Amino acid sequence: MEYPRITKSALEDFSVKPNLQDYQKIYENFSWDKLAQELDWFDSEHINIAHVAIDAHLKTDRKNKKAMIWEGKKGDVEEYTFSDLSQLSNKFANVLVNKLGIQKGDRVFFFLERIPEIYIGILGALKAGGVIGPLFSAFGPDAARDRLEDSEAKVLVTSPALKKKIEDVIPELPALENIVMVQRGKEISDSNDLSYEELMAEASESFDIVKTHKEDYAIMHYTSGTTGKPKGAVHVHEAVLGHYATGKYVLDLQKEDIYWCTADPGWVTGTSYGMFGPWSNGATQAIYEGGFSAKRWYKFIEQRKITIWYTAPTAIRMLMKTGDQLPGAYNFDSLRTLYSVGEPLNPEAVVWGETIFGKAFHDNWWQTETGSIMIANYPIQDIKPGSMGRPFPGITAGIIDDSFNEMASGEEGNLALRPGWPSMFRTYWKKEEMYQSRFQNGWYITGDRAKRDNEGYFWFVGRTDDVINTAGHLVGPFEVESVLIEHPAVAEAGVIGKPDPIAMEVVKAFVSLKVGYEPTDELQLDIQKFAMKRLASAAAPREIEFVDSLPKTRSGKIMRRLLKAKELGLPLGDTSTLEDD
Ligand code: AMP
Numbered sequence: 001m002e003y004p005r006i007t008k009s010a011l012e013d014f015s016v017k018p019n020l021q022d023y024q025k026i027y028e029n030f031s032w033d034k035l036a037q038e039l040d041w042f043d044s045e046h047i048n049i050a051h052v053a054i055d056a057h058l059k060t061d062r063k064n065k066k067a068m069i070w071e072g073k074k075g076d077v078e079e080y081t082f083s084d085l086s087q088l089s090n091k092f093a094n095v096l097v098n099k100l101g102i103q104k105g106d107r108v109f110f111f112l113e114r115i116p117e118i119y120i121g122i123l124g125a126l127k128a129g130g131v132i133g134p135l136f137s138a139f140g141p142d143a144a145r146d147r148l149e150d151s152e153a154k155v156l157v158t159s160p161a162l163k164k165k166i167e168d169v170i171p172e173l174p175a176l177e178n179i180v181m182v183q184r185g186k187e188i189s190d191s192n193d194l195s196y197e198e199l200m201a202e203a204s205e206s207f208d209i210v211k212t213h214k215e216d217y218a219i220m221h222y223t224s225g226t227t228g229k230p231k232g233a234v235h236v237h238e239a240v241l242g243h244y245a246t247g248k249y250v251l252d253l254q255k256e257d258i259y260w261c262t263a264d265p266g267w268v269t270g271t272s273y274g275m276f277g278p279w280s281n282g283a284t285q286a287i288y289e290g291g292f293s294a295k296r297w298y299k300f301i302e303q304r305k306i307t308i309w310y311t312a313p314t315a316i317r318m319l320m321k322t323g324d325q326l327p328g329a330y331n332f333d334s335l336r337t338l339y340s341v342g343e344p345l346n347p348e349a350v351v352w353g354e355t356i357f358g359k360a361f362h363d364n365w366w367q368t369e370t371g372s373i374m375i376a377n378y379p380i381q382d383i384k385p386g387s388m389g390r391p392f393p394g395i396t397a398g399i400i401d402d403s404f405n406e407m408a409s410g411e412e413g414n415l416a417l418r419p420g421w422p423s424m425f426r427t428y429w430k431k432e433e434m435y436q437s438r439f440q441n442g443w444y445i446t447g448d449r450a451k452r453d454n455e456g457y458f459w460f461v462g463r464t465d466d467v468i469n470t471a472g473h474l475v476g477p478f479e480v481e482s483v484l485i486e487h488p489a490v491a492e493a494g495v496i497g498k499p500d501p502i503a504m505e506v507v508k509a510f511v512s513l514k515v516g517y518e519p520t521d522e523l524q525l526d527i528q529k530f531a532m533k534r535l536a537s538a539a540a541p542r543e544i545e546f547v548d549s550l551p552k553t554r555s556g557k558i559m560r561r562l563l564k565a566k567e568l569g570l571p572l573g574d575t576s577t578l579e580d581d
Contacts, residue, residue, distance in 0.1 A: 092124025242423025
């Protein structure tokens with residue numbers, strides 16, 4: 001049986017006006033096993049993400065269809081068919097296996113701008129059986145080192161400009177055996193580094209894809225927590241079933257679509273829905289290399305005739321800020337559906353989308369750990385502006401109390417999911433205990449607080465921890481504090497998220513100085529620059545406030561809760577564990 005899609009075509013399947021009862025039918029008919037049969041497995045146990053995303057199409061009339069239309073910052077355009085991506089990724093797989101000795105399970109990391117080689121490289125590394133780890137190109141040396149060190153990456157694929165940023169920390173990475181430089185016309189300064197272009201020129205176009213088991217590790221994305229350094233959430237090859245299913249049912253990706261995901265491949269949205277979801281569904285992806293620019297974005301939609309657009313609330317709010325007149329100069333008739341993820345989408349933004357594009361933004365919720373969309377507003381389902389939507393059919397979501405028991409509709413509690421979906425993370429790299437601690441009483445605890453209404457729509461309330469969500473990027477306060485205290489003038493630092501109308505939150509640091517240092521404007525700027533160089537720009541504190549001392553528990557932990565309450569002018573609450581002065 002063809003499954004009803006939670007899209008326009010689902011309407012036809014049921015030949016009735018959509019209402020919640022129909023959605024119920026879709027939920028009841030859903031089966032991961034049946035959907036799995038739509039993918040090209042090697043056998044019942046073995047599957048490879050890159051094969052499903054790219055090579056499987058070579059057996060069909062999509063072989064010479066455009067898979068990727070890439071537009072550079074300067075307006076240069078490159079186009080790749082599924083067949084091109086297959087051959088190029090085969091070449092890179094050959095480079096990894098035959099030249100660099102990569103074996104199944106070895107980590108291959110990417111620190112690249114949003115250029116075609118990151119897509120080709122990731123596909124090639126997956127074909128080779130490697131575990132890929134993309135690093136956000138805005139990372140500074142400390143952020144890159146922490147992730148490369150923890151993952152013990154063997155190969156790093158980067159570019160001359162980005163390598164320069166992290167040069168100083170490379171000697172601190174003993175597991176790193178080879179650096180492959182994507183030159184694109186630029187010089188390589190270190191003769192130990194290898195040229196991507198030269199290696200690719202010599203490599204064969206045919207490669208026997210490693211027949212990975214569905215539970216073999218494939219993807220690592222680092223995510224921030226309240227304490228400690230970022231941890232690597234690990235996903236397996238079977239995850240592609242989740243990318244495919246949600247790409248089909250939530251994003252409504254059809255073969256004729258031209259789809260644009262604005263997320264960087266350094267974050268999970270940039271791989272799950274910037275590579276595997278759209279390609280496994282046979283859609284054409286348009287990729288714009290540059291960052292945010294309202295004019296360039298509007299032009300991109302018009303010129304590339306984007307049909308499905310997946311973006312984030314901060315970007316939408318930035319577009320809103322540039323006014324309602326600018327979009328009037330562009331034609332958005334090609335757009336069919338718009339989506340948003342990463343932060344709460346305010347109702348005004350949903351309504352604004354409807355006014356400007358004639359289409360509302362459909363909010364959906366998921367995390368690095370979940371690997372694919374878990375809760376969504378579907379194209380034919382009425383949107384309740386401000387709500388994240390309803391759980392994906394194969395997913396059971398619940399609101400649970402602090403003893404891990406389910407709560408009634410309308411009550412606010414911990415958002416939790418029943419474990420076991422294909423793209424669920426399988427561990428935190430080398431932190432199995434921390435992974436296990438996320439599962440309680442048969443639930444995966446997401447770390448978010450939410451409510452469910454009587455119609456099953458979920459509403460985001462906030463996070464249960466101190467993690468800061470700035471422009472959709474999670475920032476762990478500990479990571480920022482660790483960098484700040486490396487500055488020679490800083491004695492102690494406490495970091496919080498300060499509400500912001502565009503980015504939702506920005507990073508604010510409270511800093512106490514060592515004896516002999518004066519709290520001047522210059523010092524503030526110097527500390528900010530210091531942090532910016534080491535972390536990603538979004539993670540560097542936008543604001544620094546000098547304080548004489550920081551509130552701490554008796555065991556010496558900085559009480560960020562109090563710093564936040566002070567910042568917001570809220571009551572300070574229970575201070576009984578505060579340090580004695
Ligand atoms: P990440 O793991 O970096 O993808 O961040 C996941 C977190 O971002 C979630 O746990 C939420 O706190 C937040 N988030 C993601 N999507 C939404 C959404 N639609 N509404 C509200 N918060 C969201």
